[in-house]
Amino acid sequence: MFATLVEKELKSILLSPKFVATFAVCTVLILLSVFVGIREYKASIAEYETASQLSEQAVRSATSWWGVSPRVFRKPNPMQIFSAGVNNDIGRLSDISTWTDVKLRQSSYSDNTLFALFRFIDFAFIVQLVLSLFAILFTYDAINGERESGTLKLSFSNAVPRGTFVLSKFVGAWLGLTIPLLIPILLAVLLAMVMGVPMTGVEWSKLAMLIGVSVLYFTFFVMLGLLVSSLTKRSATSFLVLLVIWVCLVLIIPRAATMAAGQLVEVPSVAEVESQKDRFRTDRWDAFGKRRSEAWRERMAGAEGMSQDDRRDFMDNNREKWAQEDDESRQLMEQEIAENSRVVDEELRNRKAEQEQVAFRLARMSPASAYQLAATNLAGTNTSLKARYEDAMKAYRTAYAAFIADKRAEEQRKAREESSRNRSGMRITFGGGGDSPVDSSEMPRFEEPDQSFASALEPSLADLGLLGAFTVLCFAGAFIAFLRYDVR
Amino acid sequence: MELQSPSRALLEADNLTKRYEDGQLALDHVNFAVAAGEIYAMLGGNGAGKTTTINLFLNFIEPTEGEARVDGIVTHRDPLAAKKKLAYVSENVMLYPNFTALQNLDFFARLGGRTDYSKDAYRDVLLRVGLQEEAHGRRLKGFSKGMRQKCGIAIAILKDAPAILLDEPTSGLDPKAAYEFIGLLDSLRGEGKAILMSTHDIFRARDVANTIGIMNQGKLVMQRSKQDLAGEDLEKVYVEYMAGYMDRETETV
Amino acid sequence: MFRLIVEKELRETLGTTKFAVTFAVCAVLILLAFYVGARNYQVGRAEYEAARAENLKQMEGLTDWGRVDHRIFMPPQPLAALVSGVANDIGRTTEVETRGELRSENSRFNEDPMFAVFRFLDLEFLFGVVLSLFAILFAYDAINGEKERGTLRLSFANSIPRDRYILGKLVGAFLALAIPLLIPILIGCVLLPILGVPMDNGAWLRLGLVVLAGYLYLGVFLALSVFISAMTERSATSFLMLLVVWIVAVLIVPRASVLVAGRAVDVPSIDRINFDKSKFETQLWQEDRDKMMDWQEENSREGESGREFFERFQQYTQELGEERNQRISEYTARLNEERRNRESVQQRVALGIARISPTAVFTLATTNLAGTSLSLKHQYQAESATYQKIYSDFIKEKTGRTNSGMVIRLGGEEEEELDPIDPYELPDFSFAGPQTADVTAAALPDLGLLVLFNVVFFAGAFVSFLKYDVR
Known part of the structure; x- marks a missing residue:
């Protein structure tokens, strides 16, 4: 009985003329999205590689450690093919210097604004918008359509338990829609392999997970279609209701939620934060300047009443010590500034995180947002991508600062030695360095932050659970609604 | 079989023929006329050409041969003028x-x-x-x-309008309503309308129509006036004509 | 006759629950878009003012114009609240130097990637995506639905010319959607000045044109729906077809065409250009350094005091520096020019292909009108560059130097008391934003294209309806 019903359901889906059309469209779109994604990925990898090389070259050709300002780039990640997330919105690079904070800038959208106009097309986008719409298209009349055509009455004139009937509907519709969809998805994966996207094992498992989430999301819409179809008498009504629900869930709620959160949680603007940091910095530098002037006055006081020669000797003897004192004092101040920046940044980040949390909580009312968040989390292109890279870059900056401080001190010492050696003539040197390029091989290298499967999965677990809950809810609702459905 | 009518014909089918694009001959040289104050009932099975005839009068399709005229106006020449003189009730x-x-x-x-x-x-x-x-x-x-x-x-x-086309007008009506409808038709006839109706309902057709035509496979196989049919069992005639036509058809094949 | 059909169409649409539901959804969304847009503008404006004031405040107490750290900002565009375009993608803050290239940073989406995840719900999105879908929902069965209900037969049993009928249907469907939508739009327009969005005549005109573009765009989808419904027998078929067309035209074509066609044109990456620039700079600097060394060797005169020597040397470096800067800026300008040319080729190709979708045309028209199109970035860059000249002249006048050569300070410890500068003397930078005449001119071709789409689809609907089998 069950098998007969499922078979009928499968046939009615697979043999319907709309199936061919939608299946073709889905296949083309999924393959197109992955193809475009791979091309974009390759373009950005090429860009990344040249940029990194150029930056390295610049470091290598520097003749003094004072002239070195390395620049680190965010490495494109193959998962962005499937879910681009905010990848194109956040900066691609940061300058690493002892003077300024790490800050990702020059997003690919701000550099190539043309691509920002219509944004990206990726697998997650196709699933989120197109497949969900098609799921509705195939299930909106699953129950009430049978009532309208009279087959429901006919079926129930036989000894068919309602539970079996509705269950077979679910199973049949799900199989009939999901299995065919797996074909283009697998083709897309194949395409990625053929076009030589370098994916690690972790990334493969993330991709598998992403496909799983996509199927779950799709299942939700199949269930939703069945639910609404068993709640309404006429298929025209259920379609309208479903379309409005779809518009709200997919197009409206995600956007409206972030906008609402933007209004609900105030976050200090960049200008405010920068000014706060700048103020602190200027204050400290002023204080430092004053301290130094005072120190100099004191030091000069020690030379009071000395003759010209004594004075020079006194200066020479103490130069090293004073420089060290100044250096230490400056380093202390710089540390303070860095600490303050860190605190201010962290505060800002916390506020933003809070805002984000409110936004995403609101957005998760819609399974479409839950899906998108899960997909970006899995792909590592979520909003924390920025923080992840900035943290890694900050760690690198610390390592780099320590390294460069050593190198510069060494250089300074050399220069000082040199200048004391030939201090007879009038000589102005530039940039302190010599003509030979610096040895950059010892420079610390930037390590991309690595995201393990577990750490990518963990934030998306909540979304997965939510999607599952939504689906089960719809299923249960449809089941109950159908048990009480008036088959006439 | 020429119909002698005392007043002028408002609805005329003149050698009306329709062959569809797929080659199916839906109507084969049909001739009849309905005068003012007359009811003409077309009987026939599904696909006999009744609705095609009505469609031709409404110019929903163009005739392959012959013409349909409403008050002398050829429908496919001047459809808008012809339709001014037509009222129509569709099936369902x-x-x-x-x-x-x-x-x-x-x-x-x-x-x-x-x-x-x-x-x-x-x-x-x-x-x-x-x-x-x-x-x-x-x-x-x-x-x-x-x-x-x-x-x-x-x-x-x-x-x-002076002419009325009815496509299975009694199909959805209960017996009482159908009876009332026949009365209505009668009064419309009294107002001088020319009425062409297609129907499956042999008995009502017999009650109300001035002339009855039986169609089969696009041909008008019988056309007789009410007086002519007075003493006969119309059902029997209908079945005979249908069967006879079939026989002849099979013979010629 | 025509009026009768229009009237019937209006009544038939307005009386349905379908209409009530969709209208309620649209009205809420439109009002939301206006309200949140206006609020965002307010917040953006406040941030902008704060940032400007803060920048000037930081300069207070400085004594040397050479040490000011001046920034200019892009103010939020009033209409960006309704049509965000690329306004959130491009940098808003620019650090002004007296020389060299300016770079704008801190795009909104870079600062708040949260907003980039789902993007904004603005008027352009509403019309482009939501309303176009609703237009289909209302007109997909315009012709074949009447046929299915048998009313087409009944109507054409009367003497009705077909052209009149189809025109009446289309006009009726359009009015049934357009007039009710005007209500929330007008309320939204009233909200704008109340919520503190400064709207001058030009802005009103542009907003009016944005709404007009929206209506033209709706018209395109209505005409297309009527067209397809006049080509098909069953309304279920036409709906499926229209849905596929909608997905392709609205969601796929704009994105895919720009991505595919855009990448077909090779544009040198910013990183590459930056590298070339800095390489050139280093090379020049190296050359100049050698020259300076030589100069020292050749020009050290016996018996000259250090100060005199320095002064002559500084003059020399100044000259060298000016020449170097000249060459650098020429070189940079050339590279930028080349890149911009390539970029505009890329843009032409990509957008040209994207324009097969009415949605892309609509987006381009409205972003142009709102001043949030791709040209916003160039305009901002151009205005910043103009300001840079003014600023550099100002600094030169104040300090007597151009910051171009080397700053050699003599007499390290002997600090003289300097008067603090007055940062409010700085020349004011206010981004004029796109001019009404320019943006209107830029949007006209796209508006024309929308009209053309309307005409083509209407003609299609007309022709296929003339041949339509009304049985």
């Missing part, structure tokens, strides 16, 4: 589900060029076709097939 009237009966009537009356009716006139006509007063302001959505049919007939009456 649907109308606009979100309009009330009155709104539907108002729209189609004005579409037919009648802008002079008052609401009361609509109500009168609806009562005349047997639609209860309480239903007049309700949306068509909840109407039964018979109620919708009554609205369709009301629309045809309102147009007040």
